[in-house]
């Protein structure tokens with residue numbers, strides 16, 4: 185029997201793969217599945233995996249209850265849509281991201297609540313946790329709106345988009361790095377491993393837009409040819 189690992193460390197399995205990543209995948213698959221629809225508690229198998237990370241079982245169960253309470257956006261009768269395929273839209277990509285985001289939230293919440301038990305402030309932390317989930321879900325809705333806007337732009341102007349910032353002092357460093365990036369909706373720029381959507385980065389503060397590379401409402405620019413040899 186091995187002692188539970190401290191929460192701060194990322195334990196690895198026998199192959200050296202981070203255990204947390206494997207648990208995040210298992211959680212995301214669960215949230216995307218039919219099993220999660222209407223569920224109010226995490227399956228015992230997932231609770232056991234999280235507890236094996238060194239997290240408090242009470243904290244894990246509470247995090248699971250909070251994460252399962254609000255329905256996932258874009259979920260159908262058989263679970264969440266999967267990314268990719270011929271009919272890729274940003275809206276679809278976002279809906280398929282949501283189980284992963286819910287999985288990340290669950291792990292983070294279980295860690296925060298475990299810490300709160302250690303510090304003797306569990307009831308207060310539980311109260312705060314509902315606020316975290318609310319802001320997490322607000323961010324999810326903004327992401328869905330930004331995704332729909334991107335899909336409309338593509339439908340109107342074609343597939344090539346340019347990440348466009350407001351180009352002022354308030355632009356976030358992450359957005360500044362993306363400024364001018366040409367992309368398509370099935371090849372979104374990535375920030376920290378998550379597909380980035382203009383207007384949906386860094387909480388509610390992102391004012392970026394995916395502008396069409398070719399604006400079909402504008403005439404194509406004409407280049408006046410200079411007669412050769414004349415200066």
Ligand SMILES: [Zn+2]
Pocket residue numbers: 349356359383385389390391392
């Ligand atoms: Zn931005």
